[in-house]
Amino acid sequence: MAKTIMTVDDSSSVRQMVGMTLKGAGYTVVEAVDGVDGLAKAKASNLDMIITDLNMPNMDGIALITNLRTLPAYKFTPIVMLTTESQATRKQEGKTAGATGWIVKPFKPEQLLEVVKKVLG
Numbered sequence: 001m002a003k004t005i006m007t008v009d010d011s012s013s014v015r016q017m018v019g020m021t022l023k024g025a026g027y028t029v030v031e032a033v034d035g036v037d038g039l040a041k042a043k044a045s046n047l048d049m050i051i052t053d054l055n056m057p058n059m060d061g062i063a064l065i066t067n068l069r070t071l072p073a074y075k076f077t078p079i080v081m082l083t084t085e086s087q088a089t090r091k092q093e094g095k096t097a098g099a100t101g102w103i104v105k106p107f108k109p110e111q112l113l114e115v116v117k118k119v120l121g
Contacts (some may be wrong), residue, residue, distance in 0.1 A: 001049035003048040003120055006030040008038035008064060010056040011081070013042035014105070018051060021109040022116070035059025039067050042074060049120055050074075051103075051112075053110065055088065062097045067096040082107065 005027050007018045019029045030045055032038035034056040042050065050068065054061040061081055067117060068074040078100040083090075086104045094102060100119050 002026055002028045004028040004030060004045065004117065005049045006032060006038060006041060006045065006047050007049060007052065008032040008035065008052040008061070008080075009057070010034050010053065017109075018112065021112055025113050025116070026107075027116070032085070035061065035064035035067075038064050042068055043071070046073070048078060049116065050077060050079045051082050051116075052079065052090055054081055054085050054094070065089075065094065065097040066090075066097055080115060080119065 005022055007015055009015050010033055015031045016031050019031060030041055034077055036041045036058045037081060052061040059100050080101040080103060081094045081099050082092050082105060084105045091102050101115055103115055
């Protein structure tokens with residue numbers, strides 16, 4: 001059965017590109033427009049992995065990860081940040097919140113799939 005991955009980003013073009021890359025590799029994709037939407041969809045779905053942006057309106061990626069990690073269903077789910085931010089302090093914030101990994105935009109589709117395969121085992 002295909003693994004389900006949620007992509008959370010306020011940019012429709014990024015969601016589209018990530019979605020196409022993942023669907024092309026056989027994954028099922030759920031899209032969310034910000035952290036609030038992502039949290040609601042996570043609670044309503046059974047996700048195998050989450051890829052989230054950092055800077056979004058309503059709820060940013062760090063707050064989303066922090067909220068997801070309080071839910072028993074997502075305590076150990078891989079969550080990868082996909083963001084333009086590359087400073088060590090921001091990465092540390094992500095790690096502290098519970099991010100599994102970090103990909104800096106712009107990304108190559110192969111790079112994204114490599115990370116997905118690695119964290120999904």
